[in-house]
Amino acid sequence: MTQRIFDGHNDALLRLSRKDRTGAIFLGEGNDGHIDLGRAARGGMTGGIFATFVPPDNDRTTADLRQTMPDGSIHVPDIQREGQQRALAVTLSQLAIALRIERKSAGAVRICRTAAEVEAANADDTFAMMLHMEGAEAIGPDLDELEVLYACGMRSLGIVWSRPTIFGHGVPFRFPSTPDIGEGLTERGLALVKSCNQLGIMVDCSHLNEKGFWDVTRHSEAPIVATHSNAHAVCPVSRNLTDAQMDAIRDSEGVVGLNFATFFLREDGKRIAATPLETMTRHLDHMLNKLGPRGVALGSDFDGALVPVGIGDAAGLPNLVAAMRAAGYDDELVDAICYRNWLSVIARTQSVATI
Numbered sequence: 001m002t003q004r005i006f007d008g009h010n011d012a013l014l015r016l017s018r019k020d021r022t023g024a025i026f027l028g029e030g031n032d033g034h035i036d037l038g039r040a041a042r043g044g045m046t047g048g049i050f051a052t053f054v055p056p057d058n059d060r061t062t063a064d065l066r067q068t069m070p071d072g073s074i075h076v077p078d079i080q081r082e083g084q085q086r087a088l089a090v091t092l093s094q095l096a097i098a099l100r101i102e103r104k105s106a107g108a109v110r111i112c113r114t115a116a117e118v119e120a121a122n123a124d125d126t127f128a129m130m131l132h133m134e135g136a137e138a139i140g141p142d143l144d145e146l147e148v149l150y151a152c153g154m155r156s157l158g159i160v161w162s163r164p165t166i167f168g169h170g171v172p173f174r175f176p177s178t179p180d181i182g183e184g185l186t187e188r189g190l191a192l193v194k195s196c197n198q199l200g201i202m203v204d205c206s207h208l209n210e211k212g213f214w215d216v217t218r219h220s221e222a223p224i225v226a227t228h229s230n231a232h233a234v235c236p237v238s239r240n241l242t243d244a245q246m247d248a249i250r251d252s253e254g255v256v257g258l259n260f261a262t263f264f265l266r267e268d269g270k271r272i273a274a275t276p277l278e279t280m281t282r283h284l285d286h287m288l289n290k291l292g293p294r295g296v297a298l299g300s301d302f303d304g305a306l307v308p309v310g311i312g313d314a315a316g317l318p319n320l321v322a323a324m325r326a327a328g329y330d331d332e333l334v335d336a337i338c339y340r341n342w343l344s345v346i347a348r349t350q351s352v353a354t355i
Contacts, residue, residue: 003321005338006118007048008257008297009132009206009228010035011304013094014053021093023101027108034302034313037108037127043317047118047128049156049227049342052094053304054087054137056080056163081164087137088145095152098131111153114350115343130346132204132227135161135170141188143195150199155346156227157196158204159189159212162239167192171209175269177238179245184211190219197221200353202346205229206239206259206299213245222349223254228299230264231286237269246290255345256287257299258337260307273309277323280308284324284337293333297341 015033016023029038035045102111110121112128121128131154139145146157160170167189169182185193193216196203205213206226217224226249232240241249241256249256259265262275265283287296300307302314310319324334 002044002318003334003338004122005043005045005048005298005317005321006128006342007045007302008255008299008342009049009051009134009259009304010300010302011051011053011134012302013050013097014055015303016097017090017094021097021100023097023104026101027105034300034307036314037105039313039315040127042315043313044321044338045314045317046122046339047112047130048300049130049132050098051132051134051158051304052091052138053134053161054082054090057082057086082135082137084137084140087135091133091138091149095131095149095154098129099152102129113153113155115347118343118346130155132156132158134158134204135163135165135207136167136192137165139167139192141166143192146192146195146199146201150201154201155350156202156204156225157192158206158227159185159192159208159216161207165189168212168215169209170207171238173263174238175263176236178232178236179210179213179238179240179242181238182209182211184209185215185219190215193219197352198355200350200355202227202349205245210242210245214248217248217252220252222252222352223345224249224252225254225345225349226256226299228257228259228261228301230259230283231290234283234286235265235267235269237264239264243290246287246295250291250295253294253345253348255295255297255341256291257297257342258283258287259305260300260302260311261305262308263306265308271306273306275308275310277308277310277320278327280320281323281327284329285327288333293336294341294344296337297345298338
């Protein structure tokens with residue numbers, strides 16, 4: 001029996017916004033990108049957290065911007081702040097794609113707002129889509145947009161992508177580097193965390209710099225999550241989590257989703273598709289040691305990153321499951337990492353909601 005998988009982060013809506021705004025190609029199976037219903041079914045992927053993301057205005061990727069310095073380190077120049085008007089327009093257009101997919105799917109896809117709804121969808125053999133915002137540029141200082149996005153179904157929010165906002169500072173892409181770059185959350189950022197807690201929206205610390213991370217841990221009443229981040233001790237890139245950060249996430253009963261991006265996996269920080277799956281289990285071993293069996297999940301970054309060729313796309317997820325089993329993970333642990341832990345932390349987050 002194929003292991004069921006609920007993925008903590010992907011950029012499929014961004015890909016569809018560039019390729020097919022009707023969402024129709026998601027409902028079939030093709031060879032474009034990483035996720036569609038056909039390949040998800042073959043890989044055991046029964047749902048996931050789908051991000052809206054506002055790409056830089058010039059639409060270049062971080063891979064386009066990467067620079068190798070004379071000392072061999074890797075650096076992506078700081079990315080400029082994004083304006084709210086454009087960000088809101090892009091966010092709404094990507095949410096519209098998700099709504100079209102649900103409407104056109106004839107019941108094959110369901111936008112879910114709670115862990116129980118995900119479970120119910122999967123029991124009906126329905127693909128469960130939960131909505132996330134990667135970087136809160138679309139939200140203004142009075143947080144009115146947060147209320148509207150919540151009503152649209154958004155249940156997970158990353159305060160920043162790797163650029164500054166009115167709420168905080170994203171960690172730049174640097175290797176080798178710690179995440180200790182830049183200032184902490186602003187007063188508006190602290191208010192955003194509080195409002196997310198009240199609504200039961202997960203606050204995602206992926207892309208957040210270290211000072212901002214510690215501000216979240218001090219002020220959030222909900223579990224701390226990083227939907228797509230890895231172990232800095234294994235790959236010392238600025239985007240990965242230090243042991244101290246993982247300790248704090250564990251203490252909050254939070255979760256970290258393993259990012260499949262080779263830049264965040266490899267000890268040399270290189271973007272190479274021929275990265276062995278054992279590199280991923282090295283991260284998982286370290287994360288399990290720090291976070292425990294309830295604190296580790298998957299956050300693929302599908303459609304937003306170069307992933308190991310041994311996975312390739314959603315249809316290749318059983319290869320990662322096989323690598324986990326080869327590393328000695330039993331059925332209970334594999335199911336926790338692949339499926340159960342995300343649903344559990346979503347439920348714990350929503351249990352502290354006050355609205």
